[in-house]
Amino acid sequence: MRNPLRSEAEAFRFLVVVIVGAVVVVAAAYVNTWVGVAAAVLVIGGVGGWLLRAPPQAERAPVLVSGTPGATHRVLLVAARGTSGIAGRIGERATDVLVIVPALVSTVQSLTGAVDDEREEAQQTAEALAGELSRTGLQARGVVGADDAMLAIEDALREFGADEIVLAMGDEALLAKAHERFALPVSHLEL
């Protein structure tokens, strides 16, 4: 979705759209009141549609440069339940790794709160992956994340200042969403 207030350039573009829309509505209203109402509905719908359209890649905010000291490189690893065999595959620069395993559940499980088994399994995966990474000399720990991958990453970033996000789950769509949402380098790890 396009955020008209994300930047001055976006706000300016939104202003131009509003001016054009206002001219169309006023012109239609001069013809007939109801034509004006119809035009207003169409214009509001059109502006809504324009806002829902994702902005082109070039307009996205730049990826932020790492703020951690040179010797430290923090990686946020997001993995699905049951993931293994991750050691040695998350980049040579990594020094600290936080493993997040989102507790993904079905809608029914979410509504009924029957998530204990999934969380337990996610916890086991997180601990296993953290242990696996620790044995290679990295400082690693694993935790269970929220039941949505994006939310789990956002939660984790509030407490873990990552320099990079590595997705060891999901597909290209998830990668694209992460690129759009987080101002950090994001990569996808094929397992």
Add this chain to the structure above:
Amino acid sequence: MSAHAEPLPQGHDSHGHDGHHGPPVPHYSSQVTPGVLGMLLFIGTEIMLFGSFFTAYFFVRVVHGTPWPTPPFHLPVFVAFLNTCILVTSSFTMHWALTSIKRGNTWGLRAGLLLTFLMGLTFLITQAIEYSRIGFNTGDGSFATIFFCLTGLHGAHVFVGLSILLFMTIRAFRGHFSAEHHHGVEIGGIYWHFVDVMWIVVYATVYIL
């Protein structure tokens, strides 16, 4: 989840430079920076504020059926149109100012901000003169009340925008902005465009329709 907070080695800052002993610079997890998010939330509250006044406008005009403008009063549509042109042009100069500084053109920034400020000031002075000559006051019925509420609320926002622009212009002339650091202009620009967007809506609904 426990916080990951390791102390930095003495004499190193978050960028790896010597001479700073503070904690690392916080990372942004979102593409929206805190400053922009603050402006976004502020504008959200502004939209709600304007929304309440527009609700009153539509109630008075559509539900209650009050003639708009109520005879024998007239609205200075042409003067307001000229004022609208001035305000819209000021958004273009604002955009020009920011585009200039992004390219490292500080004189373009200064000229753009100065022109934007002067046009905003012209708008506000013209509105004040319009108020003094309009021939009705806030107590002359619901039409007059809503007219002054909506245009006055917007005028107050232009005043705030002018204050921001004044500081931005002073800072620009003092050389505080560069191609890499111009966040202050970016945020002020968002506010100024928002003020313009609101005027387009106010002008179209109050003066024309």
